[in-house]
Amino acid sequence: MATDAAGVALWSWNVDTDAISMDERAHGLWGVPSGPVTFTDLSANIHPEDLDRVRAAFASTRDVLGAYEVEFRILCGKELRWVSARGRGDDQGIVGRVMFGVFLDVTERKMTEEAREMIAGEMGHRVKNLFSIASALTMISERSTRTSKEMSQDLRLRLSALNRAHDLVRPVPGDPKRAAHLGDLLAMLLAPYAGDGLGGDRVHFTVPELLIGDASATALALVVHELATNSIKYGALSTATGTLDVTCLVDVQDAVITWRERGGPEVIPPKGNGGYGSRLVSGAVSGQLGGSIDVEWPSEGVIIVLRTSKARLAT
Structure with missing residues (x-):
């Protein structure tokens, strides 16, 4: 007994x-x-x-x-x-x-320890990313303004937009969110990187009227935030002439979101299984969104295709 x-x-x-x-x-x-x-x-x-x-x-x-x-x-x-x-x-x-x-x-204890280590790793990863993003946004503001006052104002707006996007990635416990339209979600997440005054907006998205539920919005925000971070560090958004196009096609059951970069540095496919950010994106897509993610590496710009169900996105 x-x-x-x-x-x-x-x-x-x-x-x-x-x-x-x-x-x-x-x-x-x-x-x-x-x-x-x-x-x-x-x-x-x-x-x-x-x-x-x-x-x-x-x-x-x-x-x-x-x-x-x-x-x-x-x-x-x-x-x-x-x-x-x-x-x-x-x-x-x-x-x-x-x-x-x-x-x-001891499965439950080990899973708890692994989850704690993952959270600590995720926090460290995001802190490093935020420093990189802040530096990159400063350079974008410098290119798109003529005076220090204009630069200060532009940078504050971009950092404010980044803060709102970060709130979507790490929502406050007990603060319920309502369903959001995919277009509104992308506009908020990509606002810090859109437009640098050198020929118009650099970020374009064409998406249908698609509602994204609370749980899926957090996961999708994490994915978009991570992809934008990689782009501004290494991809199309790291240069003055690079552009980003995000499109979404839906049918009766599925939604396919395509992320396409152009005009950045020549793309060199990574070796190995990728870093922590890649694992973070893959985990969010497969685990929380119940979908799949495919990456192509043409030299002119990376192409990322996210497939999931409309019903799952609405949750």
Whole structure:
């Protein structure tokens, strides 16, 4: 009753035969049928990236002085779980040739830790981006004005627009938002970068009357904000002549938003899986918007296509 209440799974290990006996909770945790198993049997469920580490830890447990703990991932079908294996080394508590220990399901704690690390990483990433954006907006204002007073006023307007866009990305808890039109949302998010006085507006968008719900507006704002940041740092908006076109096509079920840059530096496709910003965008599109994102890298300007359902955008 005590182990059930604590969520503790029990195991014993025969050091001569390598047989491992587990209670019902442990079998359920590992997703293996009842009956004796060996470490080799359990290895089939250990995450491949953790297997060598766990194998080495298992082999050295009897040499450990005092208590030990090994945390690792296991796969039960498509479900990933975190397990903490705990016991005592140096043959402490051995009965006959059998050692004893426990398994704990620490999935919830590990997920919380990962979420906390992601939030900290996201905060650091955005702070760096804001410094880069502020510097770039200063240069845009310098190009588009003639006096220091005009520059000051222009920069204040752009930073004010950036602040409003940032509020959409990180909404205030308890401050309910109403559904917004896609065009109004894009106008607010892209206002800091539109127009520098050298031949008209640099940012154009052609979109239908499409309502964006509270939850989707936050996710979409995060994506647009990140793409605009990348553009002003590396893409079309980093130059005086670069332009950005955002269009949206809808049918009965789907909405396809296309982000097309022109006139910036020659595009060089990145190597590898991209940085934190790329993972942030991909996570928002697939997780919160339930859609997909495709990127093309023509030399004249990047093209990004976001596909999702109209019903999902309305939530």
